[in-house]
Amino acid sequence: MNPEATSAYCISNRLVAKAVRAVLWLTMVAGLAVYALSGVYVVKPEQQALVTRFGQLRHLTMPDGARSTRIILPGTHYCMPWPIDKVYYIKPNEVKSVLISQAALYAGEAEIEGEIPEDEPEGEQYAETPRLGAEFLTGDENIIHIALHVQYRISDPAKYVFRCANQAKLVRDASEMALADTLARTHVDEVLTTGKQVVLNRVKTLSQERLESLAAGVDIISVNFASVSPPADVSDAFKDVASALEDRDRIINEAEGDQQEAFHRARGKAQQQISEATADRDSKINRAKGETDRFLAVLAEYQQSGRSETSLTRLYLEAIEEVLPRTQKYIIDTASREGAR
Known part of the structure; x- marks a missing residue:
């Protein structure tokens, strides 16, 4: 082989190797930069955020040694990239609602915004088959059909996100139990006429007590009848x-x-x-x-x-x-x- 050709081939190989190493280096640097920048996140004006590190909720240590949940306010922030840190968005001032009704489909009714991590689409919903929980038995052994509308909002973000996987279902079940308990102590005529507000006040109180015992991080704002009617036959x-x-x-x-x-x-x-x-x-x-x-x-x-x-x-x-x-x-x-x- 010609020595000049061999020399040129070696030089060419070295240039290619250098180019490959440079490309790999730049790719690695770019990847590290993108990975580092993936820790930048934006909290919208109506939102707040919670951050976990290796699955543990981050806290703030007060001067007196007490620890409190670290709540991220609206704005642009930075955290360690995934999987070290994970961000959960919530809307603390949003009024959410559930409906207790025999023929209601709950798909799309109670959005679980705020309990989804940043890598999942916001506005995740759940769907269930119709429930038959709208028929209740009153204290005088009469059947009555009731549709109940319950409004609530977040009171404790950490409990709301991490203590329950489906807060809307929990609120609905607690309200349904409170309604059944209240109606079992109430005359049907009172439910249909003058005792409606008394029933609603008791349902709200019992529901709130149940949710607080479960540490759901939820405040019941209002409870109202969507409809109250006896069975069609009577x-x-x-x-x-x-x-x-x-x-x-x-x-x-x-x-x-x-x-x-x-x-x-x-x-x-x-x-x-x-x-x-x-x-x-x-x-x-x-x-x-x-x-x-x-x-x-x-x-x-x-x-x-x-x-x-x-x-x-x-x-x-x-x-x-x-x-x-x-x-x-x-x-x-x-x-x-x-x-x-």
Whole structure:
């Protein structure tokens, strides 16, 4: 072989080897850079985030030595790349809801946003077959159909994400248990008429207590009836009963209104009569005082005049003038009576 050709071949091989090593080096550096940059993540304004390192939730150590969950606020942040760190997104201010209904499909109803890691699509949902949990037995052994709407939100992000795999199902089951327990202590007429709010308040309280005992990290905001109805076979009878109860309440309210009106009218009339009697009493007292004062004045004058016959005659005539106009008078001719005899 020609020495010059051999030398050129060796030089060419060395250049190729250098180029390959350079490409491999650059590829490795680029891969490391991409891997390092994969730790950059963005928390949206309506979100917060939790970070785990090797599967353990990261905490903050306070100056007094206490530890608290490290909650990542909205913005751009960095963590160690996967699989060292993993990010979980949550929406703490979002109001979530579940529906307890016989014919409801729960697909898409309760989104489990915030409990999905960054490498899974946000908005994961779950679907179930229809449940028959909308038929409940009341305390007086009547069947009633109820659809219940429950709203809740996150109270403790760490518990919400890591203590339960399906929070919406847990909230629904806890609310359904609370509703069944409450209805078992309640008369069907109360559920259909005046006791609805009492039932809802008790269901909310029992549901919250159950969720707190399970450390679900959830606060129940509101519980409302979507529908309340008796079974179709006896629906007309229940409607008649409800209508009768409404008529009873209406009649009672009207009677109470009439009672109040009559009471206030009688009270007003009594007050008027009391006022008139008081005025008449005061008038007579004043008149009696005036007559007394006048009599005392005349008496004093009579005593000063030496009790003369003229004063007595004048007093007698004034008394006669005052008395005679108020009496019925009979005039008798005594002379004619004596002649008739």
